[in-house]
Amino acid sequence: MTREETPGVRDIAVVAFAQTDVLRTTDELSEVEMLMPVLHSVLDRTGLKTADIGFTCSGSSDYLAGRAFSFTLALDGVGAWPPISESHVETDGAWALYEAWTKLLTGDADTALVYSYGKSSPGSLRDVLTRQLDPYYVAPLWPDSVALAALQAQALIDAGEADESALAAIGTRSRRVATLNSHAQLRGTVPQGDYAVRPLRTGDCPPVGDGAAAVILAAGERARELCSRPAWIRGIDHRIEAHSLGVRDLTDSPSTRLAAEKAGVFERPVDTAELHAPFSAQEIVLRKALRLDDSVRVNLSGGALAANPMMAAGLIRIGEAAARIHRGESDRALGHATSGPCLQQNLVAVLEGDAR
């Protein structure tokens, strides 16, 4: 929803963002050891201490860790004793940010720490992700994440909206601009490679990596105290589509479009967009759903094709969009996160800086 729809509610902003370098493996670190430098980095940017935070919300997945309640160990990193006001989502941290935003809207807290992390390296990510599929009709067939994205890419090709070279260009551009992003996993020239699952080649697929990210939200005057140019959340919404792939039009993303509409994206142009498109064809689908033309700077970070740490990559999109506003490089930016196969669930946030 947007602020305009709910007059009288408080202004809430992203005031700080931090992320790890995304690496193929981080064997030497437990989750909390990987996370802790990011938590301290984001706190340092605001001068806050863990004890000053009003609400904490995290995103992660037990299936990546291979252990039940794995997020509880990561809580050691935020000083969870004595007890704090805390919650967790079993998905990307962008949804943890949504929960934290609603918590701040209630007035129960003025600041929130949002973090998320994922170590894909211990398991086989393509197999692990099959466990999020419909357990009756789909999961018993073990269709992996690349295969499902390949079905979507072929649908787009059949519809005449892309061809293999257009897909390749998206991966190439993503990794080229990622040379400016020291946290990205794949930077510079990356071969388009062999078919992973045809029509997708390895260059159309995201790298598998470990990483973490953290964001601090603050309300009203508190945001201005903590950040010289807060990234105000003007609207944020998330929507979901039918679970069954065969019911959906895979060449479109109506849930992204609806979330964007509800978040107020279409009210005024954005100058910057960070899209969570793990596979090249998905960027085409998202650009169409969000009506982004060439005037919008898309994925200057390199996006998910350069670094896609599970459970953090969506939060990173919002963080990257906010950081550009903090630095004065954007005035109105869009952050998008996705979860599930073939863009099943989508979250859209609109961020704005104060007029200069």
Added chain:
Amino acid sequence: MPEVLKAPLVVEFPFTRSLGPVQSAFLTGLRERVVLGVRTGDDRTLVPPVEYDPVTAEELHDLVEVAATGTVTTWAWNHAPRRGQPLATPFAWVLVRLDGADTALLHALDAPGPDAVRTGMRVRIRWAEERTGAITDIACFEPHDGDPAELTGTTGEFADPVTGIVAPARLDYTYSPGRAQSAYIEALSTRRTVGERCPSCRKVYVPPRGACPTCGVPTAEQVEVGPRGTVTTFCIVNIKAKNLDIEVPYVYAHIALDGAGLALHGRISGIPYDQVRMGLRVEPVWTDGARYPDHYRPAGEPDADYDAYKELL
């Protein structure tokens, strides 16, 4: 820094799931070589069928048979099949709209190569020889030249309906415990217990996890604790666990090793269970080749004063 420890971690689970009336009819139908869809309020036929309309959320129950032949709506060539997938030889993933259906079903297509597959091609179901009432009763699809298959006339009523499925899953991991816990495990291999001191509150955590949960800061300074310790609290276990070779009743206790800032837990033996008490001084007992103490036994010292361990309860 010591070498990072790694070990295989296998997670296996056989989920038992019950079926609603629509899923039951669909999966029972597959067992009987019949494909059923469900009709929506706007007269669309969803295959595979769902219990609620994905657009209106209206409850659905109007079953209708569709043909075992259909048309590929999109596909992807899988040259390297993975464990658990329908075919062990290269195949195409396909979404197939069966004749009579308005939506598509995901499955595998057995074809000689990607050049033999295209969107719009006609296919038919190849049934599995042994069928149990599961999506895998469809072995795969195969190319089909010709007309829609004839319907069987099944209504969706079956004598012996399937009411549940067992969905086995296995995921393989290589677990790595990280820096702090690796150091703890390495020390145990020489029968020493090592914790980490918080630089802020000075508390010594054992086993260490690399962070102080009170201060939210990394811990790094290693501190050897024990080997002796104090029972801070305990319980008497009267139920024998499956596969556990320990006679009941036995005592399970929280033990504050000397120098540690919090208690870990362990079994107490070498003393009748009803004589274990708070403050009892204990020491670890190692068995040959063990990677951690088998249990703790009385150390033969006077009991610790309550004040000495009350902060560790």
